[in-house]
Amino acid sequence: MVGMTVPVGPPPPFDPELAAALATIGELPSSLTLDMIPALRENGIMPTPTDDELRRGGEYEIEERAVPGPSGDPDISLLICRPTGATGPVPALYAIHGGGMILGDNRSGLLGALEIAAEFGAAVVSVEYRLAPEHPHPAPVEDCYAGLVWTAKNAAELGIDPDRIIVAGGSAGGGLAAGVALLARDRGGPALLGQLLLCPMLDDRNESQSGYQMVGLGLWDRSANETGWTALLGDARGGPDVSPYAAPARSTDLSGLPPAFIDVGSAETFRDEDVDYATRIWQAGGVAELHVWPGGFHGFDALAPQAAISRDAGDARLRWLRRLLR
Amino acid sequence: MKELAGRLAALDPDAGAALRVITYFDSLVEAHAGLEAIVRGAAVLAGCPARLVDPERRVRVRVTPDGQRDDAVEPPDGAWLSTPVIPHGALWLERAGPAGPVDAMVLERAAAAARDALDRTRGRAPAPRDPALVELLCDPAAPEPARLAAAHKLGLPAGGPVHALAVEGGLASVQLAVTPVAGGRRTGVGPAGAVADLPRSWAAARTALRFTAEGTAQDPGPRVVYADELGGLAALATAVGPGTPPVPDVLALERAASAAPWMLATLHAVATTPSLRTAAGTLTLHHSTLQDRLAHAERLLGWGLRDAPGKLRLQLALALRRLHRNPA
Numbered sequence: 001m002v003g004m005t006v007p008v009g010p011p012p013p014f015d016p017e018l019a020a021a022l023a024t025i026g027e028l029p030s031s032l033t034l035d036m037i038p039a040l041r042e043n044g045i046m047p048t049p050t051d052d053e054l055r056r057g058g059e060y061e062i063e064e065r066a067v068p069g070p071s072g073d074p075d076i077s078l079l080i081c082r083p084t085g086a087t088g089p090v091p092a093l094y095a096i097h098g099g100g101m102i103l104g105d106n107r108s109g110l111l112g113a114l115e116i117a118a119e120f121g122a123a124v125v126s127v128e129y130r131l132a133p134e135h136p137h138p139a140p141v142e143d144c145y146a147g148l149v150w151t152a153k154n155a156a157e158l159g160i161d162p163d164r165i166i167v168a169g170g171s172a173g174g175g176l177a178a179g180v181a182l183l184a185r186d187r188g189g190p191a192l193l194g195q196l197l198l199c200p201m202l203d204d205r206n207e208s209q210s211g212y213q214m215v216g217l218g219l220w221d222r223s224a225n226e227t228g229w230t231a232l233l234g235d236a237r238g239g240p241d242v243s244p245y246a247a248p249a250r251s252t253d254l255s256g257l258p259p260a261f262i263d264v265g266s267a268e269t270f271r272d273e274d275v276d277y278a279t280r281i282w283q284a285g286g287v288a289e290l291h292v293w294p295g296g297f298h299g300f301d302a303l304a305p306q307a308a309i310s311r312d313a314g315d316a317r318l319r320w321l322r323r324l325l326r
Numbered sequence: 327m328k329e330l331a332g333r334l335a336a337l338d339p340d341a342g343a344a345l346r347v348i349t350y351f352d353s354l355v356e357a358h359a360g361l362e363a364i365v366r367g368a369a370v371l372a373g374c375p376a377r378l379v380d381p382e383r384r385v386r387v388r389v390t391p392d393g394q395r396d397d398a399v400e401p402p403d404g405a406w407l408s409t410p411v412i413p414h415g416a417l418w419l420e421r422a423g424p425a426g427p428v429d430a431m432v433l434e435r436a437a438a439a440a441r442d443a444l445d446r447t448r449g450r451a452p453a454p455r456d457p458a459l460v461e462l463l464c465d466p467a468a469p470e471p472a473r474l475a476a477a478h479k480l481g482l483p484a485g486g487p488v489h490a491l492a493v494e495g496g497l498a499s500v501q502l503a504v505t506p507v508a509g510g511r512r513t514g515v516g517p518a519g520a521v522a523d524l525p526r527s528w529a530a531a532r533t534a535l536r537f538t539a540e541g542t543a544q545d546p547g548p549r550v551v552y553a554d555e556l557g558g559l560a561a562l563a564t565a566v567g568p569g570t571p572p573v574p575d576v577l578a579l580e581r582a583a584s585a586a587p588w589m590l591a592t593l594h595a596v597a598t599t600p601s602l603r604t605a606a607g608t609l610t611l612h613h614s615t616l617q618d619r620l621a622h623a624e625r626l627l628g629w630g631l632r633d634a635p636g637k638l639r640l641q642l643a644l645a646l647r648r649l650h651r652n653p654a
Contacts, residue, residue, distance in 0.1 A: 013357070014357075016353075016354055016357035016358065016359035016360075016363055017354070017359060017363045017366070017367070019353050019357050020349075020350045020351070020353035020354045020357070020359070020363075020367065021350070023349050023350070023352075023353040024346045024349045024350040024353070026349070305392075305393065306366060306369075306370045306391070306392055306393025307363075307366070307393065308362065308363065308366070308393070310393070311393055311394070
């Protein structure tokens with residue numbers, strides 16, 4: 001992961017349908033700087049679903065609940081979505097939203113998580129974690145972990161099966177989900193059934209071949225990535241003392257983790273670090289399923305959900321969950 | 327991230343959205359996207375199912391607005407928005423008209439992209455249709471099970487509605503009756519019916535082809551003729567064989583035609599419009615100029631053109647002239 005050992009080739013071409021969607025939308029910046037954060041938050045670049053949308057026509061009942069945060073820190077808010085009329089404990093997706101550590105709330109992207117959960121009659125618990133740069137590491141990952149601990153402890157009251165909780169997240173949420181899985185392992189916390197890591201943001205060093213290949217292209221390029229990690233870690237970003245709970249790629253021990261599902265596009269910054277993470281899980285004797293979608297830019301399936309490759313990516317997630325849950 | 331379809335729907339259809347549609351399909355063409363991606367683009371951007379059918383190339387692609395491929399068996403509805411995909415196929419948006427500006431742009435751009443993809447992946451026209459199958463469909467002597475099997479192979483429903491087309495140069499073609507007829511070459515269109523009726527449709531289409539014209543000054547008239555609309559004129563076709571001598575009115579018409587380059591187009595306009603005023607408008611002539619021309623034509627033909635019997639005589643002469651030009 002460190003340094004450039006072979007020359008960087010041209011960027012892999014985008015999938016035709018994804019390229020068309022990207023060209024058509026046109027106004028999404030590939031690069032982000034810290035001074036753009038207030039405007040991005042204000043513009044609502046991450047759409048917020050309404051209560052009605054979250055209920056999916058009565059399929060789910062929703063409740064926002066304040067629960068204890070990390071010790072000494074403020075309470076955090078969990079958005080709890082339970083299938084109506086469940087007769088016994090149900091599996092749960094513990095959802096951590098994306099947004100580069102700097103954007104979004106516990107409703108961002110939640111419709112996608114609910115769509116997946118609905119296939120299995122599973123609950124979704126989505127955590128409202130504090131955002132960088134106002135709240136740097138460890139606030140985001142500790143908030144996420146505290147919410148997970150509370151959810152597992154109160155599973156009976158929530159109608160959730162504590163043995164069937166899967167952490168799930170995309171982009172920064174995927175990185176945080178991987179960090180939460182490491183914390184749960186190291187602190188003897190909740191036993192997770194799996195970790196669903198969608199194009200996860202894992203490595204603060206930001207020196208991958210794929211990062212250099214995709215500069216200025218697609219979504220969330222190398223400079224945007226530097227912005228996100230710097231917001232989270234400040235001057236420590238890329239240095240010797242970064243915690244693996246902040247940047248899971250920094251972990252030197254990927255053994256003893258719950259089965260991982262990792263997907264990523266071949267045409268995005270995170271390609272190499274995500275492939276490397278899966279590889280190191282296998283090398284440590286663990287279980288991981290890796291999908292690299294050719295010509296996918298970061299978050300392609302959210303921007304162009306109807307594209308053939310997006311549908312295939314969604315199907316692969318469902319198949320993994322089916323094997324895990326049934 | 328808000329997805330593409332949602333963003334497009336939020337745009338002002340007149341200003342932004344049509345431009346985005348152009349960008350989308352241009353980008354697909356540039357990347358050599360396949361037919362399914364093109365039809366999916368139409369479905370997603372129009373927000374309704376879209377389908378592409380080209381029976382001669384055996385292409386049938388239908389995609390729903392959520393992006394799912396879902397090839398339907400039931401034939402398209404004639405009320406849906408559609409556009410031909412030259413030379414044989416058609417693209418539908420499964421929604422009744424009228425087309426809004428975005429629908430129209432989606433149809434136009436998706437059809438152009440589909441034609442491009444078809445030419446690239448299925449070869450340029452003449453398409454690799456199987457002439458033996460089409461011939462079988464139109465052959466009254468062929469056993470019905472064989473014809474039904476041929477229809478199935480070409481993706482045509484046994485119950486129709488299908489019709490036969492006779493294209494200049496002797497080409498036979500069979501398509502769903504709701505498919506728009508491409509007007510690139512002179513074409514006779516047979517009546518629509520079940521697959522079992524195709525031999526009759528084919529015979530009628532060949533007759534209709536004889537009444538077509540190039541649509542030029544020396545051969546004015548329609549390039550596409552529907553057998554259903556011929557009425558009693560169809561009986562005239564049997565009266566003119568390859569060796570039949572022209573009746574005197576046809577000879578008079580040819581003489582008049584050689585006297586002035588405007589003659590045939592003028593006579594065609596007079597024969598097919600309800601009034602001389604309309605005819606003058608069609609020809610973009612001043613009314614008095616048309617009067618002068620008519621007087622000249624009447625002298626050469628030897629009969630009057632301003633009353634109903636004279637106009638009927640002219641119509642018959644023009645029809646007979648086409649039958650001589652297009653022998654059976």
